[in-house]
Amino acid sequence: xxxxxxxxxxxxxxxxxxxxxxxxxxxxxxxxxxxxxxxxxxxxxxxxxxxxxxxxxxxxxxxxxxxxxxxxxxxxxxxxxxxxxxxxxxxxxxxxxxxxxxxxxxxxxxxxxxxxxxxxxxxxxxxxxxxxxxxxxxxxxxxxxxxxxxxxxxxxxxxxxxxxxxxxxxxxxxxxxxxxxxxxxxxxxxxxxxxxxxxxxxxxxxxxxxxxxxxxxxxxxxxxxxxxxxxxxxxxxx
Ligand SMILES: NC(=O)c1ccc[n+]([C@@H]2O[C@H](COP(=O)([O-])OP(=O)(O)OC[C@H]3O[C@@H](n4cnc5c(N)ncnc54)[C@H](O)[C@@H]3O)[C@@H](O)[C@H]2O)c1
Numbered sequence: 001x002x003x004x005x006x007x008x009x010x011x012x013x014x015x016x017x018x019x020x021x022x023x024x025x026x027x028x029x030x031x032x033x034x035x036x037x038x039x040x041x042x043x044x045x046x047x048x049x050x051x052x053x054x055x056x057x058x059x060x061x062x063x064x065x066x067x068x069x070x071x072x073x074x075x076x077x078x079x080x081x082x083x084x085x086x087x088x089x090x091x092x093x094x095x096x097x098x099x100x101x102x103x104x105x106x107x108x109x110x111x112x113x114x115x116x117x118x119x120x121x122x123x124x125x126x127x128x129x130x131x132x133x134x135x136x137x138x139x140x141x142x143x144x145x146x147x148x149x150x151x152x153x154x155x156x157x158x159x160x161x162x163x164x165x166x167x168x169x170x171x172x173x174x175x176x177x178x179x180x181x182x183x184x185x186x187x188x189x190x191x192x193x194x195x196x197x198x199x200x201x202x203x204x205x206x207x208x209x210x211x212x213x214x215x216x217x218x219x220x221x222x223x224x225x226x227x228x229x230x231x232x233x234x235x236x237x238x
Contacts, residue, residue, distance in 0.1 A: 001024075001025045001026075001027065001063060001071060001073070001074050001075065001115065002014045002017065002024065002025075002026050002027070002075040002077055003026075003027045003028070003048065003050065003074075003075065003076055003077050003078030003107075003111060004027075004028055004050075004077040004078025004079060004081075004130075005026035005027065005028055005034065005037060005038075005043075005077065005078075006026070006028035006029075006030040006033040006034035006036075006037050007028075007030065007033055007037065007181070008081075008180040008181060008182050008206070009077060009130065009175070009178060009180055009182075009206045009209075010026075010028070010075075010077040010078065010130075011037045012180075012206040012207055012210060013075060013077060013206075013210055013213055014026055014037065014038075014041055014043060015040075015041050015210075016207070016210035016211070016213070016214060017075075017210075017213075017214060017217070018041040018042060018043060020214050022072075022073070022217075024038075024041065024042075024043035024044070025043060025044050025045075025046060025063060025066075025067075026038045026043050026044070026045050026046070027045070027046040027047070027048035027059060027078065028045075028047070028048060028078060029047070029048065029049050029050070029078075031045075031047045034047070044066070046059050046062065046063070048078070050078050050079075050103045050107030050108075050110075050111065051099070051102045051103045051106075051107060053110050056107070056110045056111055056114050057110075057114050059114070060114035060115050060117075060118065063115075063118065064117070064118050067118065069117075069118060069121050070118055070121040070122045071115050071118035071119050071121075071122055071125065072119075072122045072124070072125060072126065072217070073125070073126045073127075073128070073217040074111065074112065074115045074119065074125075074126070074127045074128070075127075075128045075130065075213065075217075076107075076108045076111055076112065076127065076128070076129045076130060076152075077130040078103070078107065078111075079103060079104040079107075079130070079148070080099065080100050080103050080104060080145070080148075081145070081182050082181075082182035082183070082185065083185060084096065084100060084142065084144060084145050085139075085141060085142040085145065085185075085186060085190075086141050086142075086185075086186075086187070087141055087142075087143075088140075088141055089141075089143045092143055092144055096144055097143075097144045100144040100145060100147075100148050101144070101147070101148055101151070104145070104148035104149070104151075104152065105148050105151040105152065105155070108129060108152055108155065109155060112127055112155075112159060112170075115127075116163070116168075119163070119166075119168050120166050120168065124167060124168075124169075124219050124222070125163075125166070125167075125168040125169075126168065126169050126170075126171075126216060126217045126218075126221065127159065127163070127168065127169070127170040127171070128171055128172070128173065128213055128216045128217060129152050129153075129155070129156050129170070129171070129172040129173075130152075130172070130173055130175070131149045131152045131153045131156070131172045131173065131174040131228060132145070132146075132149040132174055132175060132176075133174040133175065133176045133230050133232045133235060133236050134146045134149060135147075135149040135150035135153060135174070136174060136230060136236045136238060137235070137236045149174070152172060153172055153174070153228045156170055156171065156172040156226060156227075156228055157226050157228075160225040160226030161226070164225060164226075167222065168225075169216070169221055169222045169224065169225035170225055170226065171216045171221065171224050171225060171226070171227055171228070171229065172227075172228040172229070173209060173212060173213060173216070173228075173229050173230075173231045174228055174229065174230045174231065174232065174238075175204070175206075175209055175230075175231050175232055176194050176198070176204060176230075176232030176233070176235045176236075177190065177191060177194045177204070178204050178205065178206045178209075179203050179204065179205050179206070180206050191203070194232075194235055197235050198232065198233040198234050198235045199233060199234025199235075200233035200234055202233075204232065204233050208231075208233070209231040212229065212231050216229075
């Protein structure tokens with residue numbers, strides 16, 4: 001199950017996982033785009049607002065009904081990730097703050113909670129949270145988002161301990177700025193900051209991080225549980 005898979009990084013992750021032979025379920029608030037992406041890669045689409053607990057629980061019920069009550073992997077990728085940067089912390093409005101935490105943080109918790117029984121029923125469930133390296137280097141003028149991704153990283157550590165006894169691994173990836181349409185609005189200066197600051201200099205395509213995510217969903221990734229892996233071509237080291 002990949003959330004936020006209608007477009008952008010989520011769609012690229014879904015495409016890559018489908019090439020690895022996964023039976024895929026996609027969920028997104030963007031229904032038409034999500035269905036089109038799912039059709040393109042032979043996946044099934046579920047409409048979902050991560051801000052709505054009832055929808056999350058209903059999705060997990062429907063999903064379980066279709067998979068015999070099991071889920072091998074959950075990629076918590078869906079988030080409010082675009083159009084919210086470039087605003088100093090004093091100018092952020094409270095509604096934006098609340099909405100970003102509700103979707104990015106609460107949505108990740110609720111999705112993991114709803115899917116936990118399905119993951120337990122699988123022989124080696126895996127959760128991969130998509131965080132962001134902005135929370136590692138302290139990106140300015142993006143505070144609601146940065147706070148939400150810091151929370152996702154912190155939840156990754158604690159959830160790993162709570163789900164570890166069931167041999168479910170919970171990990172996170174922390175990408176830097178990618179060449180997804182969601183970052184088109186970001187000023188060229190911030191793109192340049194990344195391009196020049198990476199060990200592997202230059203822009204980064206979303207397809208460059210999908211092999212790591214695919215690996216984190218495998219049996220062999222159990223030993224990495226709780227870890228946050230920056231997948232940013234060496235922009236920050238953790
Ligand atoms: N693109 C980057 O540079 C970058 C860098 C670091 C981390 N990320 C993370 O990657 C993930 C994907 O981001 P993206 O860049 O592809 O952005 P995006 O905005 O293109 O994709 C986000 C997806 O989540 C969906 N979504 C938004 N709100 C939702 C909700 N309430 N319920 C369900 N779905 C919802 C959107 O419809 C969209 O399909 C996010 O978690 C983002 O924080 C992206």
